[in-house]
Amino acid sequence: MKPIILASVIMMFSLGVSAAEGGFKAGETPPPQNKQDAGYKGSEDTGQTAISQIRDFRQGGYVTLEGYIVEKLKGDSYKFRDNTGNVTIIADAKAFKGKTYSADDKVRVSGKVYGHGEQTTLKVARIDEP
Secondary structure, three states: OHHHHHHHHHHHHHHHHHHOOOOOOOOOOOOOHHHOHHHOOOOOOOOOOOHHHHOOOOOOOEEEEEEEEEEEOOOOEEEEEEOOEEEEEEOOHHHHOOOOOOOOOEEEEEEEEEOOHHHOEEEEEEEEOO
């Protein structure tokens, strides 16, 4: 009886060692979408999204832009600029996470697109440094 118990205990420990060598580990949560390389796909032919490209995005599409907050318009609305144009962004205090940015600070904004053409706005979920 003792050799069977001893063999069972050794087998239980050896299975744990062989499973710890690599592969997929269930139970861990992936990073949120807005933390996954800001929309970069890792290919040379893909680039960063620009304001000129979001004018025809689908409603509620999630994008990340890099540029500058150049002016406060009213309430939670701001004018955001990159090298392709300007767009109105709506960013509440929670999106700023307690940080203050000036017009010459480059920022990365992530959020959902609403409207088309010149009426396009971006409802910002987060603002980070690039």
